[in-house]
Amino acid sequence: MAWLHNFRRIGSRWAVKVENYLGFVQLGGIHILLRQAMFLG
Numbered sequence: 001m002a003w004l005h006n007f008r009r010i011g012s013r014w015a016v017k018v019e020n021y022l023g024f025v026q027l028g029g030i031h032i033l034l035r036q037a038m039f040l041g
Contacts, residue, residue, distance in 0.1 A: 007031075 007028045 007024070
């Protein structure tokens, strides 16, 4: 979860709807995983 706080939108909870917030959390997780995969590859 600490890595996700690097994304301002997730850290400040701007989204009003829970679905939108969870979508941004998922996008942030995908971004982190892809960045790790590119670094290791």
